[in-house]
Amino acid sequence: MTAKKQQVQNSIIYMFPMISGSLLPFITLPIFTRILTKEDYGALALANIYAILATGIANFGMSVGFERNYFQFRDDKKKMAQLLYSTLSFVLTIFLLLAGITYVLRAKISTLFIGSPSSGNLVFWAFCGHFFFTIAIQFYLIFYKNAERATDFSLYTIASGVMNFSISLFLVAGLRTGIIGIVYSQLISGALIFVILSYKFLKIFPLSLNKAIFMESFRISYPLTPRVFLGVIGTQFDTFMINLLATLGGAGLYHIGRKISEVIFAFMNSLENVFQPQVYKRMFDLKEKGGESIGTYLTPFIYISISLALAVSLFAEELIFVLTPKSYHEAVNIVVILSMYYGFLFFGKIVGPQLIFKKKTHITSLLTFVTIGINVAFNIPLIMKFGAVGAAWGTFLSGMISGFIWINISQRYYRINWETAKVGAIFFIFFGSTILLTVFNYFAVDYLLKLLFKGLVLSGYGYLGLKLKVISKENFILVKNIIALKRAATS
DSSP: OOHHHHHHHHHHHHHHHHHHHHHHHHHHHHHHTTTSOHHHHHHHHHHHHHHHHHHHHHHTTHHHHHHHHHHHHTTOHHHHHHHHHHHHHHHHHHHHHHHHHHHHTHHHHHHHHTSOGGGHHHHHHHHHHHIIIIIITHHHHHHHHHTTOHHHHHHHHHHHHHHHHHHHIIIIIISOOOTHHHHHHHHHHHHHHHHHHHHHHHHHSOOOOOHHHHHHHHHHHGGGHHHHHHHHHHHHHHHHHHHHHSOHHHHHHHHHHHHHHHHHHHHHHHHHHHHHHHHHHHHHHHGGGHHHHHHHHHHHHHHHHHHHHHHHHHTHHHHHHHHSOGGGGGGHHHHHHHHHHHHHGGGHHHHHHHHHHTTOTHHHHHHHHHHHHHHHHHHHHHHHHHTHHHHHHHHHHHHHHHHHHHHHHHHHHSOOOOOHHHHHHHHHHHHHHHHHHHHHHHTTOOHHHHHHHHHHHHHHHHHHHHHTTSSOHHHHHHHHHHHHHHHHHHO
């Protein structure tokens, strides 16, 4: 199989978990928003802030060290096992310690993050659920991704998503457990998949630990730990401040808008599973000369990533109006604005490998601190003035400024020669049309005119895809043949 065909095939395979992971929450959204209130979603969003913070500490940045050093030990089965199990043992130990502390202090943590001690159990189980659903299984999934075993990666990712969907629907809509049912479903599905994968890997890689290999990863990973605190402030500060400066319901509204726009980030994560191993390979194999190859290689991935971001921003109004009751319709502009933010985050998936390859992870904490300062400076006044929509604008504007700083610093350590004209054309259409759409929404422009505008934008973006040769007869036939082969193999 040719390299290009393999890349396209893996891209298609990685789309399956993204599609299922994105569609399933959209199925539950019209059900849950008619059972749960904006205040319920606000409490969940704030509990998740603590969960992200605590699980980030438990991870200790070790997933980064594991991903990088995978390529160093990929040809040595024994050392690979030692890398995997030494890393997992450490992360699980830290998790158990933090779980005990969280349980004892759950009422105080709830008061600090949510404003009331009554959500202590929600905070504790949100932490446990988030750990197993997003952290514990990721080491196995990183192995599959770097080994380019897209089918295995997708299978277990889809399984966890379907399980989470089914259990949450049963608990929230069936048993009426309230918002905590969403947290329970994450814990049950994540823990089950973790146990299954652990059993599977133990049959292939016998349990073995190695202090030297662990310390090598630890030295790369631990400088990232301060970034956990700073990262939570940088990415979750807006939600927290909405609760303080506006209302808990506003935080819930923002949470809904964010969940819908996050489908863009999930889509880019799927593509990242394809392009990131190739980026690392070019770095390790070509050293400094790989920058030219990487820049050209990534342009089609940028176009494809922004295609979904553009679609979400253009049709946010239709999505919100169809999926949620009237009390949630204010989330439209939140989705539109955050679509620009998540689209721009594509570059964040590249600056990380640039610094990690050069073993400059300590710089990330300093850069994250700068990012937080910019985020706080934008968000506080905008939230005070415009509430949840102000938070969306603050997040986007601060993300743009800090993103350019990150890109500039990372380029100094490992230079990637981006195809500037092509990338600029992609973002010109994306940002220009999205900003115009927010203006149309503000002035209540007639819906038919907005629909015509959306059609013209999509046509222009499609034409750009033809000019960039991302949309081509060759690629269409290639994708069609791969899908046909997959169908034949499963029939």
